[in-house]
Amino acid sequence: MPIHVNNRIGRGGFSHVYEATMPEGKLVALKQSHVINRIEHPMLLHEACVLSFLAGRSQYFEYLVLDLLGTSLADLVKEQKQLTLRTTLMLLDQMLDSLEHLHSHHLIHGDIKPDNFLFGLGDNSERIHLIDFGFARYYRNPISLSHHGLAPNQGFLGALTDS
Template identity: 25%
Template sequence: MLNRNRNGNKQNGQAKQKLDLRGKNAPAYLEPDTLLGRNALFQVEKMIAGGGFGQIYKAINLETDEEVAVKVERASTNDSQRMILESKVLDEMLGTKHFPNVYYIGPHKNCNFIVMQMLGRNLGDIRKVLPHKKMSISSSVRIGIQIVEALSLLHTKGWLHRDLKPTNCCLGLDEKRRQVYLVDFGMSRRFRNDDGSNREVRHYCGFRGTTRYCSYRMHDRREQGPVDDLWCLYYTLAELVEGYLPWRDMESVDEMAQAKKIIKHDMIFPSMPSKFASFDRNLRRLRQHSTPDYVKFQNILASCVKYVDDNAEFEWDILGV
């Protein structure tokens, strides 16, 4: 009996290991020097990042010598749908500020890939290397204003992000190093029909997003709208400014949901000027189908600093971290 339990545990462990073998936990999907795209235009150099679903590679455009990023996911049923959805969103946002340019989309063996503009670090990684693991209020305000603009552009096209968080916001490179880009649209959803009308609201929705940053409405499995992306931004800014969220150590999702409903603004943002409290108040007035006043939210952010200088260097560039 004891041996059977041991074997069962071993088999369960092996099964779990197999289930985990995707994204950053999986062997490399692409080998160095792999050629991708029409006329073998893009040459893979190395893997530079991995997430829960896919892997990111650095590659070179052999015609222009430009560095590009290649996002790769297995062509399994669920993962392939994420990639198809992401490519559709990026195609619609092509050439739009705050969204990476896409150069090629296609299959390779048992994977699907997107070749896109190479970006810099994400906000989550940047925060972790800063002193005290938090950003200055001035930098967070500038970033927040840009993300509000990005969400406005995305929502105008009828799309929701549904997984906005620090690691899904990247900065550009070189002359674009102060510009924020939204990434990872594998959980996006259309909330508006082609004729401009709103899609019918579902009575119950499967969870989409990340529990730490999602709105309290999503915990209740309610249909998301533009307001929910703004709630994700609100919690993202809290983590950037304060270095943590009050529920970061809560293991229970239900406990986390309750905390979001009862914890007051000044406990989430103890360091922010009192003027920022109106961001919370205005969010709470919005309903699922409400069209947010994006300029108002930008103005609330701007009111928290004396002057918004978009050309100033961020502190991490000055510190060289």
């Protein structure tokens, strides 16, 4: 029995994200990127490698199956207009924990923005999760721990959005 795609729940510069149902009934997020994008922007394959460190394929598309998460921090701020100090500090603590975990694996995210922090669902609804590791890069060598310098004429890293 194949994965059943329910509806699109998001999109980025190089991919679309769908809510999908696994054969055993579990709801997941399914990230899809056209294979043609891989030539110039191998984001999904790179993201899968980053996530396997801390997917299936078809002829025309690549897929990455992820845990289904809830609303984004950007959507919460738009909806609430203003967050309480307690909520802000709780979110900041969780966001810093996520970044610290990533950095402990010698990686930088490369696309930090409110759209890339999503709340969990159900019992996990007060926990915030960092997503979208397509721009993640090593900032230092995991063996020698020497920092990577910036390449000459290195361009912008990340995504430009309205958020």
